[in-house]
Amino acid sequence: MTPGSETTIDVEINNDGTFIDGNEADRSAVTTARGVVVKLRAPNSPISVNTNSVPLGEITEAGSPKTASFNVTVPDRVDPGAYDLRVILDYSYTSKAQNVDSGVPITVNQEQSDTETETVPIRVTDDARFEVTELETELRVGEEGEITGELENIGNDDARNAEVSFAPESETVVALESNVAVGDIPAGESVPFSIPVEVTSDAEAVPKRFDLPVSFRDENGIRQSDTDPEFLVDVGEQRDAFLVEPVNNSIPAGGSQPLDLRVTNNLDEPVTDIEGKLFADDPLDSTNDETFTESLDPGETTTVTVDLSASSSATIKNYPTSIDFRYVDSDGDSKLSDPYRMAISVTEPEDGGGSPLPLVIGLLIVAGAVAFLWRRGTFDGINLPGGE
Structure with missing residues (x-):
């Protein structure tokens, strides 16, 4: 045990009851401990026992030992050395069993209860032990990221060839590297x-706690481990790969006209081979709907352009369109973004509906000329019907 740690102490209880005299058939009756309850105490010791008592039930002489587990805490400033803990056992048993044969077998029992106390020594050492400090990380749902920090040796012994292990129990946080060497830590x-990790798209944006066990070699070259280090990180909401x-x-x-789009890389890593694809439904259409960056x-932001047209029968209102991007991330993996929805506003035709007017005026002018010639009766010496 080391200062500043919380650990489990297992106490093994074995029944070594003694059969003194009598019928061997009664042996089990008088050597079985029933209702066994185990307590662990630390009198005159800085160590705290967090488990009050552990019931073990019945323990027979011929049966296997039973184990009582206790959670204990060793404060930070405990001096290294040996400390005695007290184990207290309460139980009941049958001290005598006698068969009286009077035609019908009858067992006469003498019940007893007892308490036994044993002393268990433990040793607090000041081996190398560790804390996670200077933690800096930005994990987001649906993205890869890194957990970075400092591993501090708060013990009095040096640690050589140290290695941290990251094996999250969560199904939505995946270790891309489970074991990372960190070297010597005086x-x-x-x-x-x-530590590189990936947070899946199924994860929730909530704080998460992780263990970070450390294995190392002590001053004697013996492989040791410290399973106590842990840390807490916040998992952020999922974000769009691009802003459009x-x-x-x-x-x-x-x-019909070009549609310009400002596209910004919203990730924390460079991306390449960015292929955009526009999706537009009737009455909108595009004959050039793909982009490449x-x-x-x-x-970084760039402007990409696609073609967009609206049919002449389109109702004057907003219509939905969308664009997505296939790209390559910094690890060389090809990924597809979510679709980005955009509202396109169809407005009144640019000519305002006035083009038929010149044709009507022209027809009126021609009609007036014919009426004038009709009243005069002749045109360039030609007789007109109905003339004078």
């Missing part, structure tokens, strides 16, 4: 560590 000093903003999101009915650094 007493009182710290070394950095970094239309530069011009309106189009007249019956018109070679690379984007974190936070």
